[in-house]
Amino acid sequence: MTDEKKRDAVSETAPTGASTVAAKAEGKSSKRKKWPIVIGVVAVVLVAAGAGFWAWHEQPSFCNAICHSPMDPYLEMWESEPEQPGVDKYGNAVENASSMMAIAHKYVGDEGGLTCLGCHEPTLQEQMSEGLLWATGGYVFPLEERSTNELMRWHMEEGDSFCLNEACHNMTRNDLVAATADLEPRNPHAQIHGELACSDCHKAHRASVNYCSQCHDDAPIPEGWLSWHESEKLQGVEL
DSSP, rough: OOOOHHHHHHHHHHHHHHHHHHHHHHHHHHHHHHHHHHHHHHHHHHHHHHHHHHHHHTSHHHHHHHHHHHHHHHHHHOOTTTOOOOOOOOOOOOOOOSSSSHHHHTTTTTSSSHHHHHHOOOOOEEEHHHHHHHHHTTTTOOOOOOOOHHHHTTTTTTTTGGTTTTTTTOOOHHHHHHHHOSSSOTTTTSOOTTTGGGGTTSSSOOEEEEEGTTTTOOOOOOOOEEEHHTTTTSOOOOO
């Protein structure tokens, strides 16, 4: 091949090589532009997954999935519907599921009602305590009932504030007493025999009980509730 032909050959191939370099540079630039999109999509997926997990975390099905025993009975209880026959956490039949406070509050409020964390606020101390008891098997079954006063101690608070607060029943004890002053034959909130916790009558996971009826046979029993003596016959309940 003559020198002239060689020069012509080099001249013809030079643009092709330049095009290849340019194409590679453009490809790298395109990849760099795609990375923020990929990161953004991953971030959205992670946020959505986290939100979904937190929503599930509030449901009885979460507790049931993590700790079948002792949480299975709570899920069965939660599946009861207001104003319908249901079952309590002990397996006892309940005439009106709304007599259980967990069900009565199931669809109450602007945000679709209360779930587990509406009452059982997951403080770190409480979760560590419960997790340790579950891991070691150091719990009783079925789980013992907690009074509203006991639940409040986790938050270093006392008294009626578990129920009587701005987020729930926005009133004082005196307001409550005044609201039921016309009930006969006596005002159930007057506490003439000493201070009682709200949960002495209003039960979360079993039919509520008229506490006064253990002494007063004429104490009225609201629809679906039990008298004290009827509650003594329930399976698994320790009064």
